[in-house]
Amino acid sequence: MSLLRPVCKLCLSVRSVREITRSLRLAIATALEGTPGPVFLELPIDVLYPYSIVCRELAPQASHRPASRPPSLSQRMVTWYLKRHLNNLFAGAWTSRPLGPLPLSRPLAHPRDLDTSAAILDKAQRPLLLLGSQVMLPPTTAVKLRDAIEQLGFPCYLGGMARGLLGRSNVLHIRHNRRAALRQADAIVLAGNAPPHQPHHSFPPSLNIGPPSLPPSWSPLHCHRHSISLTQRIHS
Structure with a gap:
């Protein structure tokens, strides 16, 4: 034990x-x-x-x-x-007991944090989404999450159980040059992933990395507060 x-x-x-x-x-x-x-x-x-x-x-x-x-x-x-x-x-083995699930406490972002996140993303020129397995958990459904990502228009990397969330040919889904994209991004939304314990190992400051490889048709859309709220309500 x-x-x-x-x-x-x-x-x-x-x-x-x-x-x-x-x-x-x-x-x-x-x-x-x-x-x-x-x-x-x-x-x-x-x-x-x-x-x-x-x-x-x-x-x-x-x-x-x-x-x-x-x-x-x-x-x-x-x-x-x-x-x-x-x-x-x-003793008491044959006594009837409740069998239903216990109520769960799901943490949600504070409205003040949502406003701060919305302001940061609204000013970002090179935003990036990193989505992991836990974004697929309730209360936000996969369909609502996909719609929120498409409404935001931010390029994203999908990992774990989030793979396939945007389909095979979605222009927002990036599969390569992750380190370069992280180095060049000015705002990163980390959802459903644990932050790296030693980020300097993943992003060495002395490494000279060129611009990330983004889809040529990608263009950021205006940040809508409703979409950001959906994206932020993820357990991480």
Whole structure:
């Protein structure tokens, strides 16, 4: 469990049958909430088998001990512990519990941040969009996101699950010379991607890079506030 905590948003271990439903709902909600990420849920074998099988394996059998020999103190203690563990394992297991998904808290951009972003993009001469996998998540649908990108008219790079968002022949979709485009852009919208931890490795300041290769038919459109709002409402 300690090995998984640094790379998972949540690590849980189910201790009884009654905790399975609650733990599953919490794990799914945690994986989807905020920035999506992996979760780890441990289900011991005791909570996965029916009561009759677990009881047969845990409860001591009287036939295994001669009738003339009374149980020793240690045997009575082991029997008491196993029965207590069995009762706690299945206590409340047959109680009806809610099965629906938990409500999710999805972070949205503050209106003040949207206004600031709109002002920056409105003045940008060489804007660029970098879209990753998480732009495909709710609440913004892929169709609305595609329409917003086309209305903005900014060239973009698509990665991960966002590949194919604009189709095969869209003039806004750039596939090559990404480093050059990033060096020349004066405003970059990073959505659904994690920023590089060491940007100087990707964009060395001493590297002399020519202008990016953009489609000849590309021309920036006027930035509409509605489109920027749609583009900004992405979990990253």
